[in-house]
Amino acid sequence: MTAHRILLTGVFGPFGIKNKYAEGTGMQMELLNNQITRGQGIHSPRQSYWTFPLYLLAENISVPSTVLDFPSWRKFTSELKKGYTHVGINFIPANVYKAGRMARYIREHYPEIKIILGGYGTIIPDLKDIVPCDEICKGEGISWLRNYFDENPAAPIKHPAIFGPAYEYIYGVKGRPSGGIILPGVGCENGCNFCITTHQFNKCYVPFLKTGKEIYDACLKSKIKIGTSGFTIMDENFLKTPLRARQLLEEMARNNMPFVFDIFSSAEVIKQMGVDFLVRLGVRMVWIGVESKANSHEKTKDIDLKALIAELQSKGISVNASAMLFMEHHDKDSLPEDIDWVIGLGSDMIQFMNYTPLPTTTLSERLAREGRLKDMDYRHFHGQGELAFDHPHYKNPRDHFTILKKAFKKKYTTDGPGILNMASTIISGYREAVKDFIDRSSQGLAWNPETLRYEKTDNPVPDEFMLLRIKMMQKMAMNIRMILPASMVYSPNMRARRKARSVIKLYRESLGPLPFANRVLSGLLIISGLVETLRLAMARIRGGESIVRQPPSRRVEYPLSAVTIRHLHRKPVLITPRSTGESLAV
Structure with a gap:
């Protein structure tokens, strides 16, 4: 009997390009730019996330598997030559014709391979008329695949270490x-x-x-x-x-x-x-x-x-x-x-x-x-x-x-760029956290994990964890601070520009002057923002709504080897207790 081996893949690219398999508008592999900061031009953070369910599935079955994320058509067809008994295709309803092309290619060139369909695209009532397949995985996929391969569906679930954005x-x-x-x-x-x-x-x-x-x-x-x-x-x-x-x-x-x-x-x-x-x-x-x-x-x-x-x-x-x-x-x-x-x-x-x-x-x-x-x-x-x-x-x-x-x-146009709003929220929260921490310390208040409230106590102890939390909030504020000059320069209107100036002032009052190295980086963001503005204008002249970026392809074999882990992940970090002795002030 041939040993099982499964390829777990998403649909092929390019994405956000209208063709006979998919639409352009709304189909870029970006949540923010598609549905949240849409229309905010260069202020829109551009992110594409890996197809993380595929990695969770591969981590939790014993069958040797390969995850192929954001493949091109060439990479997908080349991967099939490596000898698989099963191919699982993950897709959403709007990408059903891409899944159909992939399945028909498998049927024509590798008829012995079993095709399993998964993801939200499986809700389509006439799915088998569009995408030839052997099985449709509906509901929770880990137990479904384990049952399919005669493994224990109740075995403990191992959570993989998954990077967030692909870019x-x-x-x-x-x-x-x-x-x-x-x-x-x-x-x-x-x-x-x-x-x-x-x-x-x-x-x-x-x-x-x-x-x-x-x-x-x-x-x-x-x-x-x-x-x-x-x-x-x-x-x-x-x-x-x-x-x-x-x-x-x-x-x-x-x-x-x-x-x-x-x-x-x-x-x-x-x-x-x-x-x-x-x-x-x-x-x-x-x-x-x-x-x-x-x-x-x-x-x-x-x-x-x-x-x-x-x-x-x-x-x-x-x-x-x-x-x-x-x-x-x-x-x-x-x-x-x-x-x-x-x-x-x-x-x-x-x-x-x-x-x-x-x-x-x-x-x-x-x-x-x-x-x-x-x-x-x-x-x-x-x-x-x-x-x-x-x-x-x-x-x-x-x-x-x-x-x-x-x-x-x-x-x-009413509230300005979303990233500016987030920067405003972060610094306001940091200032409030410091103020609240000082007030609670002077009033003898301590966190009660039962009531989930701060309450008066006769024997208050230093809230070391909240000190660490405040330091983390300060770090987030320092990280996002560099975008503020660009958000002001490219503001959509005077209202947003005044808001940006106000937020910049709040950061200066809270964190002091922007360090020289960060000022240089902020200047580079302004320059690159100009280039991005020109690229965006060219994209619109060509009939597009925004610049279309393609996520990189990624291939991971499971079970993971030491070589694969070194390739995928950064150098491991040393975890040590952090000092909580710093004093905090706005």
Whole structure:
């Protein structure tokens, strides 16, 4: 019997280029520039993330495997020559025709290879008519693959050390990605009618890392292997499992290891846990679904979102609010009001998405019963273009594009660049953290891990962990400070320019003058920003909306060898306790 060997791959590039396999608009491999800082030109941070589920799958099966991330067509076809018994293709609905081309090529040239389809693209009802395959992996993939290869589905899950971005650019300068990715689980219990995540997992949450200790160990593993202390937690509603989050904070405090996190969380659990808890936990940015002024979802019911967002920002936590356009109640009056409402919440950034009835969601099922679903090509199911259903008030597809783009532009011209807003939030939070620390020390207040509040105590002890947290906040402020001159020079209007000047002044008051070396780097950002502005202008002359960047390809064999680990990761870091004896002052 031939030993199994599986290739786990994403779809082939290029990405963001319109051709017969995919669209251009909305299909670049960049979340920020596609859906959040869209239309902000050179101010938009450019990032592309690796297809991290592939690495998690490969790490947790015994079958020898290879991950091929962002392959070109040539690299994909060349890889097939290396002898595989199975190929797993991960894709989203809008990339289904790319998956189809890959599968047809396998069928023609390697008919003995078994084809397994996975990812959110598997929600397509007539998938087998478009993509020839042997199996469709639906739901949670680790246990599915283990069952398929006759392995123990209940075996412990090993979390790999995963780099975050595949690339980073800001004002045209290429950075060195340093973040990590943590995947604690999949699914969501909130059950929003449009959400594919909640429906893909039957409105349940499936944890991979069940305790705070397991998450802490995964972070520590990444710190040792790739030298990162900052992580994006890819979990639809991380704080919805409060005990695990509390345990994570306890582990960090016990070990004096103040990791930093970007998380997704709903408003009602943020209110439950308290903003001070998020500060101690090390949340740098939180993504909150606000959806609509109508507040028809339980996660936002009876919550003053504007006040909550302001409190988070005052404590140094940037907020990305996500809103839905063209919901069924939206008409010529209420849709503009909703756009103004979500901008008025004052979040650092906003993700605007068009209301999309993806297959298998309750929204899609209801619209199908009502005969309102359009017979629309799956390649357009990306939430940044034409609606996939018959809207009672917006019939013209052109409106679906133009109103969405105008919403992004209005946020940009009203509040300025998102990266400037984040810089403002970070320095404000640092100043507030120092002030609060001093006030609590003088008042004899200490953190109570049971109530998640600061309370009066007869025997207060120095809050060494919070000192470490404040030092980490100071470091984040120093890192982002260099973009401020460029954000001012290239401001979209006088309002944003005045805001940039105010933030620069706040940094100077808090951290002192910008060191000479950093002033040089800031000057280089201004120069590169000019070059990027010219490149952007040329891209628009050619009919594009922005500069299209392609992520690099990556190939990793599992099980990992020592040589592979040295190739993938940086030199391991030495972890030592950090001194907490520094004095702090604004």
